[in-house]
Amino acid sequence: SVETISKETSSSTTDTKSTSNSSSFEPVITDNSYQDENINITLSSERVDETTVYVADITVSDSSYLKTALANNTYGRNIKETTSAIAQEQQAILAINGDYYGFRDKGYVLRNGTLYRDTPSDDETKEDLVIDKNGDFSIIKEAETSAEKLVEEDVQQVLSFGPALVENGEVTVSEDEEVSQSMKSNPRTAIAQVGTNHYLVVVSEGRTDDSQGLSLSELATVLKN
Numbered sequence: 001s002v003e004t005i006s007k008e009t010s011s012s013t014t015d016t017k018s019t020s021n022s023s024s025f026e027p028v029i030t031d032n033s034y035q036d037e038n039i040n041i042t043l044s045s046e047r048v049d050e051t052t053v054y055v056a057d058i059t060v061s062d063s064s065y066l067k068t069a070l071a072n073n074t075y076g077r078n079i080k081e082t083t084s085a086i087a088q089e090q091q092a093i094l095a096i097n098g099d100y101y102g103f104r105d106k107g108y109v110l111r112n113g114t115l116y117r118d119t120p121s122d123d124e125t126k127e128d129l130v131i132d133k134n135g136d137f138s139i140i141k142e143a144e145t146s147a148e149k150l151v152e153e154d155v156q157q158v159l160s161f162g163p164a165l166v167e168n169g170e171v172t173v174s175e176d177e178e179v180s181q182s183m184k185s186n187p188r189t190a191i192a193q194v195g196t197n198h199y200l201v202v203v204s205e206g207r208t209d210d211s212q213g214l215s216l217s218e219l220a221t222v223l224k225n
Contacts, residue, residue, distance in 0.1 A: 063135025
């Protein structure tokens, strides 16, 4: 799945409709920015620990512009599609890869307000990123929160991720903490909330001759900075 910033909102992941507050004039687009009535995106890049890192600073007028989309517009196991192809189909202005729910049998899947899977992960420490109807981020453990409660609270997105990198402005991941200990420097994707309808997306290259990649601790430091 992917996470997108788009000029359209979805009633579900497969039914995309125009909104009444979509931009009514031509957007201003440069090599590193996008701006219309409702969306403002600025792109920058930097070198961190022999790795190229890209940062998108995003402000939207309404949280409905922050959406997710499924590969081939279909929920299911091992359905694959490139981020760029999904972005084009969804008319996204900016898109990043989301999570890989399709490679697992368990774990909550909630996209654009629709619950697809309500079976919690067997891992009691499993964390999810929750995006509510106001576009605010929070972090939950599936063992402590039911999928039904999330639906009742009108949560819009639940993304399988973790561990959390920065909370309340402080790095919360240790230098030796990794998803996989076999390789600590990897290409990375992270999203963070700065304020109301204000977000950061950080993407690092990795495992190439030019960029070795970042550890989770290094990625957290980029986000905090």
